[in-house]
Amino acid sequence: MTFALRVEAAGSMPAMYLRPWVEEDIPALTAECRDAAFRRGTGLALRDNDDAVRWLKTQQRGWEAGDRFSFAVLEPEEEGGFGTGGRLVAHVVLKTAAPTGPTAEVGYWTATRARGRGVAPRALKALTTWAFETFAADGLQRLELLHQVDNPASCRVAAKTGYEFVRVLPAHPPAFPAEGHLHVRTAG
Template sequence: MFPVADGLLLRPFRDEDGPALVEIYRDPLLRRFTRLPVADAGDTARWLDVQRQGRADGDRYSFAVLEPGAARAGEQLVGNVVLKRGTPGGASAEVGYWTAAAARGRGVAPRAVEALTAWAFEVFAADGLVRLDLLHQVDNPASCRVAEKSGYRFREVLPARPPFPRDGHLHVRTVTPPG
């Protein structure tokens, strides 16, 4: 079962996503806020291996975010959402994401983050997951808006720590009890 988002398809990354990843990572803004560069086929293979290994280890669930294309164009990669579980079976995890430059400003990120959030709380509820954190650097106001639109409340400013050169915002969302 994969997360479901209005107008988007979320699925694990595949080898055939490689060329689109290289193209998307040419965006200077994306490179500024991400840690794993993807500039060529070798980088792509390493990036995809990190995603696959994380899924196999149960500590990283990364999903390609795709939009339906024209009849012959197929789906277009427009983003990534990821659930990072530092401690599989723990009460908290972290949500991360990025959006391709061409898809920004169209609600892709909030829809994908909301879908991942609902999926995470449903799939890992039995493991005790009750809290998701979304972190971003203070100089990324677009991520602040995505967090707020996705129901993540601002909690605090975190001091810079490697590999991030600037202070960050911590946004939190907790599971809503039934009834």
């Protein structure tokens, strides 16, 4: 995979890069999904390797269809090493980026061991910049970020990356069992 977005090191935070998910990511993904705190915070429940392969294929189909652009976020194993390998620290995604639509949704999760290190804001900022630059000519004007109200960390990520709080969303079980927050960032 040659396409990657590089995020430079900043202060004590190491460099990282975003690139589409590949098969080599499956062991790190399944290991992350074994963590109970991770599953509670993300809702991503991959029980085994087969589940992870299906999830990966969904991400790849999204790229092919042009309606879901999902990135693994990695820190290089060695200084300056930006290849396909690295330590998985997060996931970011741009969803429903229809070429004719002015609105898309962003989402993300952070690996348990990488939480509290500024990974999510840096990765989301890179995704946001990429989305607006890549889809500006197609009319993309607005990105939405949604999270449950009981997730104050996501509110902090939204604020750090310029996504303004707009309103509280009602619960919509089973996919969204609790009320949520809608944050928005517009182009320019």
